[in-house]
Amino acid sequence: MRLFQFLIFSLSFLLFAFITVPVLNLFFVDKHLLFETLKDDEVWGALITTLKGAAFSTILGTLLGVPAAYLLSEYEFKGKEFLESLLNLPIVIPHVAVGVVLLKLLNGKSFLGSLFSHFGITFVDTIYGVVVAMCFVSISYVTVSALLGFRSVDRNLIWSARSLGATPFQVFRFIVFPLTFPYILRGALLSFARAVSEVGALLIIAYYPITAPILMYERFEDYGLKAATPVALLVVLFSLLIFTALLTLSSFLERKNG
Numbered sequence: 580m581r582l583f584q585f586l587i588f589s590l591s592f593l594l595f596a597f598i599t600v601p602v603l604n605l606f607f608v609d610k611h612l613l614f615e616t617l618k619d620d621e622v623w624g625a626l627i628t629t630l631k632g633a634a635f636s637t638i639l640g641t642l643l644g645v646p647a648a649y650l651l652s653e654y655e656f657k658g659k660e661f662l663e664s665l666l667n668l669p670i671v672i673p674h675v676a677v678g679v680v681l682l683k684l685l686n687g688k689s690f691l692g693s694l695f696s697h698f699g700i701t702f703v704d705t706i707y708g709v710v711v712a713m714c715f716v717s718i719s720y721v722t723v724s725a726l727l728g729f730r731s732v733d734r735n736l737i738w739s740a741r742s743l744g745a746t747p748f749q750v751f752r753f754i755v756f757p758l759t760f761p762y763i764l765r766g767a768l769l770s771f772a773r774a775v776s777e778v779g780a781l782l783i784i785a786y787y788p789i790t791a792p793i794l795m796y797e798r799f800e801d802y803g804l805k806a807a808t809p810v811a812l813l814v815v816l817f818s819l820l821i822f823t824a825l826l827t828l829s830s831f832l833e834r835k836n837g
Contacts, residue, residue: 605808608809609808626814626817628788636770637774641767651663673779675780677779678781685784686703695707705787709790713777720766728760776792777790
């Protein structure tokens with residue numbers, strides 16, 4: 580029994596050490612370079628672009644993902660299993676390949692690219708390209724989480740409400756959605772976090788406006804590890820700050836709705 584506990588604690592310690600030690604090592608950075616980085620307008624612009632892109636991509640992914648999850652949880656039809664398998668496709672595809680796919684689909688010479696350009700929307704090296712790329716790689720998280728939430732709802736509650744005369748919309752509004760809301764919120768949070776960290780797809784379709792992870796990659800390519808480390812530290816701190824704030828908000832809303 581003691582050996583088993585020792586193994587559990589030891590392996591758990593190794594896991595947390597594996598996560599935290601590399602991050603903590605970032606704090607051993609050249610102080611002069613760090614102060615210069617803090618005064619760098621390009622760095623703050625990249626952070627703001629990252630935040631904007633991730634926020635809009637999460638909103639778009641939630642608006643598309645939640646109805647799709649509800650469809651898959653509530654209705655039976657041919658090809659349903661195939662559609663469910665597609666939900667994990669953005670996670671499986673290498674993200675550089677995602678960039679290639681999106682560039683081929685949305686470049687200025689393609690049908691969709693030309694169509695959107697008539698409305699003043701272009702995707703190559705624009706914020707629209709950033710949002711689309713971030714949304715593609717992160718949408719699975721909110722959709723799958725919402726699907727799990729919808730399927731966790733007690734069917735007896737739904738049947739009872741319908742037998743009492745509630746419409747499908749009323750069932751969704753007053754029973755299904757409130758019970759599923761924590762799942763959707765957590766999925767949206769994970770989608771946001773995934774969008775913030777995206778690099779591969781953005782390298783292909785929207786290198787500009789530059790995001791924080793792309794800027795970090797650029798500094799490393801141009802000036803080496805020493806110059807990239809302060810940017811990496813700020814990106815990590817920025818990501819942790821946003822993620823912690825959203826997680827706190829998520830927990831508050833869950834308690835409020837619970």
